[in-house]
Amino acid sequence: MLQSTTLSQMTSMESSNPKSNDANDRPASTERNASRRYYSTPDRNLLWGASAGRCNRPTCKTECYERETEADDSTTRMARFAHIVASSDNGPRGDPGFSIGDRDKYDNLILLCSTCHDLVDGQPNTYTTVILRQWKTEHEAWVRDSLEATMSQVTFKELEEVCSAIATVPSPRESDLTLTDPARKMAKNGLTESVRFLIDIGVARSSLVQEYIQSKVDTDYDFPEVLKAGFLGEYYSLFATGLRGDDLFHGLRDFASGNRSSFERQAAGLAVLCYLFQTCEVFER
Secondary structure (H helix, E strand, O other): OOOOOOOHHHHHHHHHHHOOOOHHHHHHHHOOOOOOOOOOHHHHHHHHHHHHEEOOOOOOOOEEEEEOOOOOOOOOEEEEEEEOOOOOOOOOOOOOOOOOOOOOOHHHHHEHHHHHHHHHHHOOOOHHHHHHHHHHHHHHHHHHHHHHHHHHHOOOHHHHHHHHHHOOOOOOOOOOOOOOOOHHHHOOOOOOHHHHHHHHHHOHHHHHHHHHHHHHHOOOOOOOHHHHHHHHHHHHHHHHOOOOHHHHHHHHHHHHHHOOOHHHHHHHHHHHHHHHHHOOOOOOO
8 A cells, every 4th residue: 555644744754855855866776666755845835725725535625734732833734645646656546657757746646634545545446546636626626616705704803813923924124015916926926827816816805904904003003014024034935945936826825824724714814915915025026
């Protein structure tokens, strides 16, 4: 059976082996049946975000994380990246003809909870590549529809949760809140139509975000600058790791939502991200 890897284990693996994200670094003699996983940060971020941190099995959709506790202030992700076509030739749904370089990429991965991961790998003749790809396509469409529907329900409460977290991140430099054209800015930064869809959803609540920020100014004059600085701090941090375009956008979206899978928190995070996308130097002008 194909050995699974949790997200926390993957992060640990990557930090101990900085070259592990590059498929070209694999030893040639072990490529076809390697048990190591080589998930890139952009692929991990994209899969988590597109799945809303939930299991893709239609009858499950479990939220794959545990919230912070009084003893631990970090959220723990417990999802597993399952391979649609096995990472090794003799694994579940293995295919020797499938490109080795594509086996650990986003298009060949599906987010599942531990139970459903074990199920699909234990019964590969039932849960075929066709079935898993259908699950993934339908689940991600459901996430987009749910996010769009939830956006209209975002209130000051959700914005407070998002903005309070963002405002704690320091920024390395100053910038100004100048409105920019989203279409021109997208072209400048290599953002695709899939991101345009998300920006259109988020921008629809820009007026609420602006109203919320203005309400905070009454008691905290520096709040807009503090919020902006926090977001820029994360932007430059992600930029320094090499993320660009859609990958950078999804990384910021994950940050803005606090890595939460609830649609309310994701919608609020997206609304704030898109507001700042329009009004400051998040992404190049």
